[in-house]
Amino acid sequence: MNPSPTRHEPISGRESxxxxxxxxxPVETVTVxxxxxxxxxxxxxxxxxxxxxxxxxxGLYGTLALVSVPPVFDLYGETARASLAGAGFExxxxxxxxxxxxxxxxxxxxxxxxxxxxxxERTAPVVAxxxxxxxxxxxxxxxxxxxxxxxxxxxxxxxxQVDSSVGGKVAIDHPAGKNLIGSFHQPTAVCVDLAAxxxxxRRELVAGLAEVIRSAAAFDADFFLFLxxxxxxxxxxxxxxxxxxxxxCCRIKAGVVAEDERETGxxxxxxxxxxxxxxxxxxxxxxxxxxxxxxVGWGIARAARLALKLGLCSAxxxxxxxxxxxxxxxxxxxxxxxALAMIxxxxxxxxxxxxxxxxxxxxxxxxANLYSDIPSESLKGVLC
Numbered sequence: 001m002n003p004s005p006t007r008h009e010p011i012s013g014r015e016s017x018x019x020x021x022x023x024x025x026p027v028e029t030v031t032v033x034x035x036x037x038x039x040x041x042x043x044x045x046x047x048x049x050x051x052x053x054x055x056x057x058x059g060l061y062g063t064l065a066l067v068s069v070p071p072v073f074d075l076y077g078e079t080a081r082a083s084l085a086g087a088g089f090e091x092x093x094x095x096x097x098x099x100x101x102x103x104x105x106x107x108x109x110x111x112x113x114x115x116x117x118x119x120x121e122r123t124a125p126v127v128a129x130x131x132x133x134x135x136x137x138x139x140x141x142x143x144x145x146x147x148x149x150x151x152x153x154x155x156x157x158x159x160x161q162v163d164s165s166v167g168g169k170v171a172i173d174h175p176a177g178k179n180l181i182g183s184f185h186q187p188t189a190v191c192v193d194l195a196a197x198x199x200x201x202r203r204e205l206v207a208g209l210a211e212v213i214r215s216a217a218a219f220d221a222d223f224f225l226f227l228x229x230x231x232x233x234x235x236x237x238x239x240x241x242x243x244x245x246x247x248x249c250c251r252i253k254a255g256v257v258a259e260d261e262r263e264t265g266x267x268x269x270x271x272x273x274x275x276x277x278x279x280x281x282x283x284x285x286x287x288x289x290x291x292x293x294x295x296v297g298w299g300i301a302r303a304a305r306l307a308l309k310l311g312l313c314s315a316x317x318x319x320x321x322x323x324x325x326x327x328x329x330x331x332x333x334x335x336x337x338x339a340l341a342m343i344x345x346x347x348x349x350x351x352x353x354x355x356x357x358x359x360x361x362x363x364x365x366x367x368a369n370l371y372s373d374i375p376s377e378s379l380k381g382v383l384c
Contacts, residue, residue: 028243030250032166033258034186041166041190041250045239048079048193051127051154052087058189060125060150063090065115067138068129069098072156075199080129080154092118096137100287103137103172105181111141125150125188131157131204132164132292136179139170143185150188156196158208159293162215162249163271165190167257173287177348178279184262192250194242205235206329207293210274213328214300215249217321218273219256221366223248228320231327270368273360274299280345284337297330305382306374307361317365339383343376 027044042054064084068077073095084091094114096102120126126149128138135153142151153165171182197205212234216224226244227234233241253271260268277299282290290298301322308318325332336342346357356372363369 028247030254032254039189043192043247046195049083051191052083056087064125065092066127067094072130115145122146127152129154132160135165136171143170143183153187153190159211161192163211166253207291209328210293210297214273215252218270218368219252224365269370274303276349276359277302280342283345297325301332302382309378312363336383339380342383
């Protein structure tokens with residue numbers, strides 16, 4: 001018989017939250033409760049023009065670096081720049097190439113050079129305007145320049161709004177794996193303008209839905225049911241459904257980060273549902289074939305199949321996850337790369353401990369756990 005996977009304790013699912021949609025304020029604020037380092041996540045439609053005054057209210061001032069990529073800056077750069085300048089900031093714009101390849105030592109060094117050129121002081125904030133690539137790169141540059149300077153996230157993709165902009169993980173990639181070189185550097189604030197999603201390419205919107213589904217599958221059964229019921233409205237960017245979904249994801253992540261900021265207790269690791277498979281898939285396809293969220297959606301499906309194969313979850317719960325991912329338009333049924341190559345790539349995963357790869361698996365919808373000692377035959381079985 002194959003050995004049983006090892007379950008890591010203590011970890012449990014998050015208590016369910018309400019799925020109702022009621023009247024809401026134009027701007028919803030979610031707080032990441034980290035004591036003196038607590039920070040707000042502002043969520044609303046059309047709030048980017050208020051960015052400058054919001055950052056001044058947070059105590060930021062002086063010269064700042066506005067980091068973005070060409071497609072995003074063309075759409076929103078002037079709005080952000082004007083808001084910041086109007087609030088008294090001296091704005092230094094820094095544009096990096098679009099795409100995952102920008103999460104590199106070369107682009108990181110380029111930002112450091114610009115920070116030195118512009119004589120950024122230790123109080124000078126770095127504002128990341130864009131998706132997860134911009135947030136990761138600019139955040140890591142801020143974390144390492146002068147031992148850490150303030151950092152603000154202005155995420156413009158759904159994936160960044162519900163996941164990567166919150167929690168302080170910043171990193172660049174290494175040829176051996178995604179996000180292997182990085183740090184924890186919490187932002188001073190996160191400004192989520194939902195209006196940016198209306199100019200987001202459909203493929204990017206769908207990719208972001210993978211992280212929304214991840215949050216629900218791992219932490220909140222009621223939220224998962226809400227997504228099953230309202231998926232078409234969410235894809236159509238219905239304002240009430242969109243605000244509810246984004247705010248719910250931010251509340252889930254804020255709660256997890258407050259409990260386990262540096263992923264030492266295990267609970268924050270649950271946010272990586274599907275990611276062990278996803279990062280290996282991205283590595284083996286050169287970070288070019290799949291958007292990160294697409295790879296995560298693919299990975300969640302493999303994690304559901306693995307949980308079913310190991311007898312950890314029911315066939316019904318595994319099927320519900322795959323069905324919702326397919327309905328969202330994620331590439332659940334794409335074939336796997338070579339199974340042995342995938343297993344080798346997963347060995348570099350950041351969650352590996354004592355030489356063992358650890359997987360986040362759902363025991364039921366809304367409750368996930370961390371497992372290691374997964375039999376290789378079981379892994380091969382879901383990678384065929």
